[in-house]
Amino acid sequence: MSAIKLHMLKPSVNNMTVRVFLRAGKLDFTEDDAWGKTRSDDFLARNPAHLTPMIESAELPKGVVWESCAIMQYLANKHGLEDFYPKSPEARAMVDSAMFYIIGTLYPYVARATYPMLGFPQYAGEVGASDADPATKGAAQKAATAALAEPLEVFHKFYMSGKPFIGGAGPSIADIRLAATLEFLAVIDYPLPAWAKAFMSAIEARLGAAYSEPAADVRGYVAHMKSQTKN
Ligand SMILES: N[C@@H](CCC(=O)N[C@@H](CS)C(=O)NCC(=O)O)C(=O)O
Incomplete structure (x- = not known):
């Protein structure tokens, strides 16, 4: 079986998720940095949504x-x-539910709360153009930050409910997706609750370099963007 080819962007937690998983699952893969390529004719011909992460496989119906x-x-x-x-x-239903809840509810709040600081355009799927003045945009960012507490508590109380991970004793793909998502909150110095800090440490301890290596790219970018705003 040939190596899985991943097209990815290093500063992105959506991409970090798959980068961690490929390593944790000990899969045979190569990574191609898609920076500046996602809107190219070649990329768009394969992926009209121009989104990374994307993997290629001749066995997939659309490749x-x-x-x-x-x-x-x-x-x-x-x-x-x-x-x-x-x-x-x-x-599996619990893992799927947690992942849909991340993508559908938690991540949009994370994006609205952090993307302005990260220098990213709005989350894919949102209409980016806005006539809002800076004060209104700031209020929206604050509201999104405040809204994070509820879904976070849902992960703690419902999905984990006393277990270290959504997956139980060990991390599942939903845990990888959640931990990567929470990495971005460092850019706004979001005060993560103690359980979330323990969860982040536990997943990194469990997955080791499989987690730390892709996380270093995200953390490096976050640190860079924070240093820009402090100057
Ligand atoms: N829900 C998607 C989000 C993917 C996404 O937003 N990808 C962004 C990077 S974070 C991207 O590739 N943007 C490049 C572009 O739109 O040209 C996922 O989880 O994979």
């Missing part, structure tokens, strides 16, 4: 798949990585 969670689900299915994506329909 590629994008969306971080779909990529992890596909690769876990393909390579039998049941430690990360449990096979029982009930356990």
Whole structure:
């Protein structure tokens, strides 16, 4: 089987998710930095959504798949990585629910709260143009930051409910997706609750370099953007 080819952007937590998973799952892969390439004719011909992470495989109906969670689900299915994506329909339903909740609810708040500081355009799917003045934009950012507390508590109380990870004793693909997402909150010095700090430490301790290596790219970018605003 040939190596999985991942097209990725280093400062992105959507991409970090898949980069961590490929390493943690000990899969054979190569990474191509898609910086400046996602709107090229070649990329758009394969992926009209121009989104990374994207993997290529001749076995896929369209040759590629994008969306971080779909990529992890596909690769876990393909390579039998049941430690990360449990096979029982009930356990799997919890992991899927957590991932949809991240993408549909938590991540949009994270993006609205952090993207202005990260120098990113608005989250994919949102209409970016706005006539709002800086004060109104600042108020929207504050509201998004305040809104984070509720979904975070849902992960703690509902999905984890006393276990170290959403996946139970070990991290699942939903845990990788959650931990990577929370990395961006450092750019606004968001006061993570103690359980979330413990969760972040636990996943990094468990996955080791598989986590730390891609995280270093995100953390480096976050540190750079923070240093820009302090000057
Ligand atoms: N929900 C998607 C989000 C993907 C996404 O927003 N990708 C951004 C980077 S964070 C991207 O590739 N943007 C490049 C572009 O739109 O040209 C996922 O989880 O994979």
